[in-house]
Amino acid sequence: MSNSGLFISFEGIDGSGKSTQVMRLADHLRDQGHDVVLTREPGGSDGAEEIRALVLQGDPDRWSAETEILLFTAARRDHLERLIRPALAAGKIVICDRFADSTRMYQGLSRGDLRGTVDTLHDLMIGVEPDVTILIDMDPVEGLKRAKGRQGTEERFEDFGADLQAAMRAGFLDLAAQFSDRFRVIDGAQAMDAVTADIRTAVAQALTARH
Numbered sequence: 001m002s003n004s005g006l007f008i009s010f011e012g013i014d015g016s017g018k019s020t021q022v023m024r025l026a027d028h029l030r031d032q033g034h035d036v037v038l039t040r041e042p043g044g045s046d047g048a049e050e051i052r053a054l055v056l057q058g059d060p061d062r063w064s065a066e067t068e069i070l071l072f073t074a075a076r077r078d079h080l081e082r083l084i085r086p087a088l089a090a091g092k093i094v095i096c097d098r099f100a101d102s103t104r105m106y107q108g109l110s111r112g113d114l115r116g117t118v119d120t121l122h123d124l125m126i127g128v129e130p131d132v133t134i135l136i137d138m139d140p141v142e143g144l145k146r147a148k149g150r151q152g153t154e155e156r157f158e159d160f161g162a163d164l165q166a167a168m169r170a171g172f173l174d175l176a177a178q179f180s181d182r183f184r185v186i187d188g189a190q191a192m193d194a195v196t197a198d199i200r201t202a203v204a205q206a207l208t209a210r211h
């Protein structure tokens with residue numbers, strides 16, 4: 001096996017079924033004998049998990065959009081330094097539930113057009129993209145129903161409503177077209193097992209290409 005590792009991210013609107021699929025993929029790859037690190041953003045390292053509580057809990061107006069970009073990027077930088085880079089260097093498969101594309105969409109779109117700011121800060125402080133990004137594409141009305149069905153304290157972004165979720169869905173599909181080399185768009189409206197199967201196929205291709 002090559003020692004270069006493989007960096008996989010998952011993206012999609014809230015309630016796209018992403019978290020279940022992330023776990024299924026990790027289990028599947030482990031069953032195949034791969035060394036898998038399963039992680040998430042915001043979070044994934046001690047410092048980044050502390051930032052997670054700051055950005056996901058509390059009043060929706062708690063932070064300005066710009067401050068939020070700084071906080072998400074700070075969390076990502078810590079995650080990258082302490083977990084992602086060392087794991088990839090050791091040849092592991094890193095599966096990350098959300099990465100920089102989420103900042104491009106959530107912070108870049110939700111309160112005016114801040115995409116340029118997100119990208120500038122990303123270039124300066126992060127500078128890497130996943131090898132493969134699995135986008136679970138999903139009808140926002142369905143997604144919102146699912147997201148609202150979950151009780152929890154991390155609701156700042158889930159309160160955005162259907163219009164913003166629709167803009168986000170379109171934005172993710174635009175990103176997939178822009179970064180078509182790494183994005184794989186999966187139809188999230190299918191039965192869960194069919195979604196799982198499509199994801200396995202996409203990742204198997206990426207693993208073959210790596211060798």
Ligand code: TYD
Pocket residue numbers: 013014015018019041042056072097098099100102103104106107147154157158
């Ligand atoms: P997550 O825990 O993945 O929630 P879900 O399972 O509903 O997808 O993400 C938490 C929230 O954080 C989600 O609403 C998206 C938001 N988020 C951003 O706004 N910017 C970011 O850069 C990231 C990584 C997440």
